[in-house]
Amino acid sequence: MSEQPELPADVALMWGLGDVTKRGPKPSLSIGDITSAAIELADAEGLAAVSMARVAERLGNSTMALYRHVKSKDDLLTLMTDAALERPEPLPEDVDWRTGLTFWANGVLTAVRRHRWYAKLPISGPPAGPNNLAWFDSALGALKDTGLSEEGKVGVVMGLMTYVQGEIRLSLDLASGFVENPEAFTRYGATLARVVDPQQLPALAQVMAAGVFDEVTSFDEADEADFDFGLQLYLDGVAGFIDRTS
Amino acid sequence: MSEQPELPADVALMWGLGDVTKRGPKPSLSIGDITSAAIELADAEGLAAVSMARVAERLGNSTMALYRHVKSKDDLLTLMTDAALERPEPLPEDVDWRTGLTFWANGVLTAVRRHRWYAKLPISGPPAGPNNLAWFDSALGALKDTGLSEEGKVGVVMGLMTYVQGEIRLSLDLASGFVENPEAFTRYGATLARVVDPQQLPALAQVMAAGVFDEVTSFDEADEADFDFGLQLYLDGVAGFIDRTS
DNA sequence: CTTTACTGCGTATGAGCTACGCTAATTAGC
């Protein structure tokens, strides 16, 4: 009745819209419990540690019990991608779109940084989970007073999401690469020096000669600055777009 | 002698700078053979099909033979990330930086699109393989005549890489999500309608009311347009940056 | 009280990565 069957199964799960039947034993597990346990495990020991057995163990249940609530492991991973985002902090009142989007982008970044495994999960479709949509809405809301068409707003937000996505992925991948093998970073300048032939890669050689890769940056700082630099460039572009279309 | 031991093992592998010893049987496999076989397999059947056993089978060798050339499966995946990029097409002569970077960005996109699994592989460190560095050099070269400092160039290119990375990942993830489960896309508008509460997500509801999600776009086209839209916004920002600093 | 639907779980299967050690090939040094 209240539930048409049109919703994809995983979307229904994320919104907690399963069929509510009353027979049988009370479930001792909820999807939320399972998802949280999986997230805690991933936070603590990395995504590789998330096996159905380990998650079940953490919940004091058997491995196969999980399959009563979740169709497959991939299903669980999808749930994790939405749950990990949590709800966005509401935008500050009465700020211009640029401040709003900067706030938003930094919010996404810090939300995701709490879960270093996030970037390793594939995105299986357009945003559909409650948290993902809340973030989507929040970014669109920041463009409220720009006079852009709805389609224009979506384009701007998509581009921003793409940039932030890229930054997240790069940043998190590099961060875990750093933990695994710091040498690759601290010795980066030296490595390039061994390997780059100025004849073949002249522009790169020139950058190296200027000493740009010499300083062993603390990496987290460098990253933050790069993110903001690229973000502001993108927002400059958006500003031009808004001027042009209004 | 000619090889200091300073290079990380995987970088040495990518550049073909292993120690050259002469004793023992002639290897019947080269690292290049293994990498190519793995890439062909991934192209044909997806990344999940790339197991050490399948790769070995394709080469007519036993599984364990591979481990004489490659430290682990992760090692092999790292090699694949560099090899899959191939060499960049040289930039057209005498074009301005903007045309150059647009050409470059589209080049990356098409190179990577040949390998749909690319986005699923983690980036373990800063660009160090021969192909990665060639792309890096190519982008830096496009900024040759801008008067930017070397550091400024690196910043601009990093931002661009980040954007393109994000686009690649999103685009490829969504594409494979589409193959797997087209409904999630064709029914996206309907799904949102079921799930979005206009009170809680007003900006999103407004976009939906404007019908932006109604047309079932052919998806590939939509994607291409989005990429270019965001790219041009970013380059607008870069143009401003160049003006400001010269 | 019986039927029904549903939860939890034990078992088993098959696939995957890789440590270990053996065999055979090839070259270095004499």
Add this chain to the structure above:
DNA sequence: GCTAATTAGCGTAGCTCATACGCAGTAAAG
């Protein structure tokens, strides 16, 4: 040419995983 050193290929086996299947117990429905 002969011996020792070194290395490639590979068979076996151990471990971890995801998950199909079916059984047993439980709570609501009739």
